[in-house]
Amino acid sequence: MTADSKDEVTSALRRMRINPLSISESGSSGGSSLFKRKAKITEKDIVIFTRQFATMFNSGIPIVQGLDILSKQSENKAMAEVVGMIKADVETGMTLAEAMKKHPKYFDDLYVNLVAAGEAGGVLDDVLLRLAVYIEKTMKLKKKVKGAMIYPGIVISVAVLVIAIIMIFVIPIFAKIFTEMGAQLPAPTRSIIWLSNFLGGIGGLMTAGGFIVFVFLFKKYRATEGGKKKTDQMFLKLPVVGDLIRKVAIARFTRTLGTLLNSGVPILDGLDVCAKSSGNKVVEETVYKVRTEVSAGKTVAEPLSSSDIFPSMVVQMISVGESTGALDQMLIKIADFYDDEVDNAVANLTTMLEPMLMVFLGITIGYIVVALYLPIFKMGEVIGGK
Structure with a gap:
């Protein structure tokens, strides 16, 4: 089973009216x-x-x-x-x-709460259709964000691989030639050869090991409550990337709460589900604060106005939705708007990163090429002078 x-x-x-005496997990024997x-x-x-x-x-x-x-x-x-x-x-x-x-x-909690509301209200089929739309929209949002990271990730990986091959395999050949010639090497060439020797020896293992340890410790730190909050705060403050994270968080919050309210889930339960499914500790704490204020009699818009996450336009639209009794519909409209904003943010991120990565790669490889050919040019000058 x-x-x-x-x-x-x-x-x-x-x-099945079977009382098991023991249960063990099947292995790979x-x-x-x-x-x-x-x-x-x-x-x-x-x-x-x-x-x-x-x-x-x-x-x-x-x-x-x-x-x-x-x-x-x-x-x-x-x-x-x-x-x-x-x-x-x-x-x-x-x-x-x-x-x-x-x-x-x-x-998850969102799914279960919506199904429970649908069963209680006799509108299970409608709720299930809303759920399907919600999951599809969420999948699309995730795909956009992942798509924004794929291209820069590929370019960086290829750049690192190319530079590593040059440093570890190509430069030692040139270094051997220069040594045999007994030429006085210029500073750029000496620095490149030193770096090549470092990466080709124990230094390369130390660098790779240090990177692995850093990733491991970072994940461990993020697994703690305080660590997740600190890193989430840091990500939100990053230029361009922080803006993208904020827009994704707003789109997710408004669509989740709008879908829950539209299906008859009480607002306090809805806010609880939104907090748990936010995926960001800063947003989670903000939503829990909103829930506390709402349970004390305030509107959703009031505590949101003091938050750094939600811009004034979103707060005003939520306030209008509450005053007109159409909060669920207003939240869905905000979510649709921010889905488009995420598209724009992804496009801006790609547009900004692409030339930056290309310039970095060009400068790095250009420096290596110039450093390798400087001794050859100098030797040509010496021979020409003779």
Whole structure:
């Protein structure tokens, strides 16, 4: 049996009236086990499941029957097993939201809260469709941000690789020639040869090891509460990149809260979900502060106005939405606007980084080439003088 944890296996077996004596995780002892890894459940799988389930429920198919059909039709075995476990839990008397809550890896607080609101309000099909749209929009937003990082990442990687090959393999050949000639080397050439010897020897290992240790320690630091907050604050203050992070955070917050409110989730619960799903410690603390102020009787716009994250335009639009009783619709409009703003920020980031990287690469390689050819030019002058 395949499951995310021993508890899930135990629950599934007990529903089949089987009391397990012991449960152990299967290892990779079998020769074919390497080819039988459990399939991963992606956001795309969740979107497909959500849309199909909404269509079935809207067509009058009961929840259990719909889950049964989806578990049998799913091409992803892992998804089929999860849906099958949800179906079994619903058959025992759980609500759909309660059954999904047992699988937080695939159905987060936002999903569960929306499904619970849909079940309570009798509009589960509408809520599921909103969820599918929300997940699709979120996926698109993530794709934009990742896309902005791919090109600079490739250029930097290629630049580092080219420079490393030149420093470790090409320059030693020139250094040997210069040594045999006994020529007096100029300062740029001596510096390049020294750096080549450093990187080609223990220095290269030290540099690589230092980088790996730095990345490891940075991840460890970010895993702490204080570390995550400090680094998130630092990222928000970065030029261009900080602006992109801020716009992504605003788009995510407004779309999440707008979708929750539009589906009937109470505002305090909605703010709680937004804080947990923000992905940024600074934004999370800001949203929790807003939740505290709202629970004390204030509007959402009031505490947001004192935040450094949300610009005055967003605060004013939220205030208008609250005063007109259409906060959910206003939040969705803000989210759509900031999705476009993220597009512009990504384009600006790419436009700015591309020439900077090219200039850096050109200067670096140009310096290396000039440093290598300076001794040759000097030798030519000496020979010409004779």
